[in-house]
Amino acid sequence: DQALRLTGRRPDVVVVSHYHGDHSAGLPGFGVDESAPEVWLTGATRNRLTEGLREAAPERADPMARALERAVARPDDEDDTLDLGGRRVRIGARRGHTASDVTVELDAPPVVFCGDLVWNEMFPNYVDARPSELRRAVASIAVGPDSVLVPGHGPLADADAFGRYVAVLDAVEAHAREARRVGRTAAEAAADFELPSESTHWTSFSPSYFERALGAWLTELEGEDSWTH
Known part of the structure; x- marks a missing residue:
């Protein structure tokens, strides 16, 4: 309709x-x-x-x-x-x-329907994610100054919003790698994870999403394959 x-x-x-x-x-x-x-x-x-x-x-x-x-x-x-x-x-x-x-991509006008590879102003759900693959997939999306991205969740995104999303993904990875280095669990790491300053207003479907994201990274860093379990 x-x-x-x-x-x-x-x-x-x-x-x-x-x-x-x-x-x-x-x-x-x-x-x-x-x-x-x-x-x-x-x-x-x-x-x-x-x-x-x-x-x-x-x-x-x-x-x-x-x-x-x-x-x-x-x-x-x-x-x-x-x-x-x-x-x-x-x-x-x-x-x-x-x-x-x-993804579904148009050149003129430059529009990308991203599915859940991209979220905007909402913290992403890593429930079935392989984080390194997610980061590579996001990097492969061609985004120019006039691009409009239709995220899986959240409002339409422009190039600046896309950059903030990438920064969130990178912050999750960095925090997870540090957690693994010092032997912390996903729950322990989630307790003091902070979004980048430009994204502190972001919302989330669940308070468990930080732990879920960090857990997905720790699973991958330990050499386990989340897509076979």
Whole structure:
């Protein structure tokens, strides 16, 4: 309905950025008849969503299963191009927030739909993150002075806001590395973690997010693979 209000037409393509429910659970709402939009996602994302249906109640699982059956699964690690009829956009294959994330990128105007690889004015959720991959994925997003970034959570971001987000990621990494050096747990490190001065106004969905982020880094620094557990 929002697309209809803003553009005068309903969407005919939906790109799923990753498998987390707040970015994927609405797929059944688009329907499965001939008027339903085409759904793009990676094979890894579809597999994770399919696995999650095993423990779901039938009234939730059945509509999602039908939506996934008609979805177009793309390679997990290959960029792609989507023709929207007069405009082509890039689908960027990335990973970091989860084992399979995608961005949707336009050149003119320079807009990037970032999924949960980027948050703005909100501390990110590292629940399924591999932090070093997240940092690399964020660094690979081309951001210029006129860029507009649509984050997974928070208001639209410009280049300055993107820089503040990168500074937060770097602060988490630095604090985690120091915690590992002195033998502190994630909980102990979280107790005195501070956001960079320009981001102290940021909010968070949960007070546990600092500990979760630092724990993700400590897990990786210890040589464990969070994506295989």
